[in-house]
Amino acid sequence: MTTTALRTEQPALRIFERLMQGYRGNAAIRLWDNTRHALGQAAPAFTLVLRDPSLLRQLVLKPDPLLLAQAYFDDLLDVEGDIYEVLSLKDHFSHLQLSWRDRWSLWLDALNLPKHAVSLEADAGQNIKNHSKTSKPNGAKQHAKQQSKHHFEHQHTKASDQAAIAFHYDVSNDFYGLWLDEARVYSCAYFSTPQDSLDQAQRNKLEHICRKLRLQPGHTLLDIGCGWGALVCWATKHHGVRAHGITLSQEQLAYAQERIQREGLQGRVTVALCDYRDVQEAQFDRISSVGMFEHVGLANLPQYNAQVHRLLKPGGLFLNHGITHDEEGWHRSVATEFINRYVFPDGELDCVSNISLGMERAGFEIVDIEALRPHYALTLRHWVTRLEAQREQAMALVGERTYRVWRLYMAACALEFEAGGTGLHQILAAKPDHGAWPVPLTRQDLYDRDTSAVDNPELSLLLP
Numbered sequence: 001m002t003t004t005a006l007r008t009e010q011p012a013l014r015i016f017e018r019l020m021q022g023y024r025g026n027a028a029i030r031l032w033d034n035t036r037h038a039l040g041q042a043a044p045a046f047t048l049v050l051r052d053p054s055l056l057r058q059l060v061l062k063p064d065p066l067l068l069a070q071a072y073f074d075d076l077l078d079v080e081g082d083i084y085e086v087l088s089l090k091d092h093f094s095h096l097q098l099s100w101r102d103r104w105s106l107w108l109d110a111l112n113l114p115k116h117a118v119s120l121e122a123d124a125g126q127n128i129k130n131h132s133k134t135s136k137p138n139g140a141k142q143h144a145k146q147q148s149k150h151h152f153e154h155q156h157t158k159a160s161d162q163a164a165i166a167f168h169y170d171v172s173n174d175f176y177g178l179w180l181d182e183a184r185v186y187s188c189a190y191f192s193t194p195q196d197s198l199d200q201a202q203r204n205k206l207e208h209i210c211r212k213l214r215l216q217p218g219h220t221l222l223d224i225g226c227g228w229g230a231l232v233c234w235a236t237k238h239h240g241v242r243a244h245g246i247t248l249s250q251e252q253l254a255y256a257q258e259r260i261q262r263e264g265l266q267g268r269v270t271v272a273l274c275d276y277r278d279v280q281e282a283q284f285d286r287i288s289s290v291g292m293f294e295h296v297g298l299a300n301l302p303q304y305n306a307q308v309h310r311l312l313k314p315g316g317l318f319l320n321h322g323i324t325h326d327e328e329g330w331h332r333s334v335a336t337e338f339i340n341r342y343v344f345p346d347g348e349l350d351c352v353s354n355i356s357l358g359m360e361r362a363g364f365e366i367v368d369i370e371a372l373r374p375h376y377a378l379t380l381r382h383w384v385t386r387l388e389a390q391r392e393q394a395m396a397l398v399g400e401r402t403y404r405v406w407r408l409y410m411a412a413c414a415l416e417f418e419a420g421g422t423g424l425h426q427i428l429a430a431k432p433d434h435g436a437w438p439v440p441l442t443r444q445d446l447y448d449r450d451t452s453a454v455d456n457p458e459l460s461l462l463l464p
Contacts, residue, residue: 020039031053046079046083056113173251179390183206185202186227210235372424
């Protein structure tokens with residue numbers, strides 16, 4: 001152990017103990033010199049691995065939650081064990097009360113830590129990694145290039161929207177394939193029971209959407225933000241529609257086109273690289289938008305709703321499926337800054353009442369609203385489990401940094417959905433047609449029909 005490490009070890013452990021005072025769980029920390037310190041009597045649920053004492057110094061002197069995320073992405077901080085338990089520290093720190101003596105001691109100990117990374121001996125056990133010099137997979141290099149090239153300012157021009165979509169969705173088709181379900185549905189699943197597999201729950205969701213839209217053979221369906229083509233292909237195979245999907249992701253487009261060929265749906269399903277504002281086709285019987293309107297921008301929602309209204313036939317149905325939150329409008333916060341900086345550039349959420357009001361102002365009649373918040377929490381936990389199980393393959397495809405970003409983001413979102421700060425709503429709306437009611441009098445038709453298409457994705461189901 002070096003002299004520098006000896007000088008900084010004790011202040012670091014004292015800082016850790018003060019910050020964790022009152023924590024009722026079991027945790028541990030391992031320092032840059034392999035010194036390990038545990039809290040609690042039982043085996044720790046997680047171990048924080050601190051590879052750079054200067055990080056701890058910065059956190060005490062200039063607290064910034066995003067600094068922790070950045071440090072984790074850059075491998076200056078690591079997590080061994082249950083990432084959900086680590087993220088639950090947010091609640092612990094929000095209630096942590098330190099006396100002035102404790103605060104003063106923290107500052108003194110922090111000032112005794114180095115300002116810069118400690119140079120460690122080879123036998124110290126942990127060397128700080130220099131990620132700027134290590135080789136990365138092509139996908140990781142491209143994603144890092146996108147991060148440095150684009151600065152998103154919520155303008156939501158066609159060019160900035162396409163860049164924002166590419167930032168998130170064009171990481172790697174194979175990467176998403178590691179942890180999504182077999183149909184590659186990247187949105188909230190629909191669980192009949194918590195024991196449903198992710199594959200089953202996503203089939204449930206595709207069928208649930210099709211039934212809500214009351215699809216009939218011969219209907220035309222537009223799917224705005226079609227992803228990898230799961231819904232347009234499902235609706236065509238199991239409900240006999242002619243479907244058209246649009247996306248701004250080159251990677252998704254390529255996969256969806258291959259999928260249409262592979263599943264023999266040429267002529268019945270088409271996909272295109274197209275902004276929703278540029279769709280010029282004739283009117284559709286049904287329109288779906290699943291996990292897309294979060295990217296539109298609140299200022300652009302009137303234009304989005306007006307465009308959907310224009311493209312939908314009188315008496316037609318529109319299903320708008322997306323994330324909402326419990327506050328009105330989109331405000332700058334640690335959470336929104338994290339999402340916009342690292343995950344979804346230019347993404348904006350609003351409360352469900354504002355979303356439905358905007359649809360009404362565009363001329364839609366709201367037919368049904370269903371809240372699916374617990375379903376998304378379950379979906380995210382499935383995604384995290386599957387991603388962690390494919391850790392090595394994921395890092396080989398996109399690099400360790402991107403793996404860490406997605407792991408942290410999805411685990412944090414799962415806890416947010418469970419806590420109720422974020423929701424998921426499906427809003428079914430109709431374009432009025434002389435007062436005609438476009439759906440049955442009750443929801444019973446959604447649940448009492450033959451479920452063979454849900455249980456067997458290869459079995460065609462045509463609704464009467």
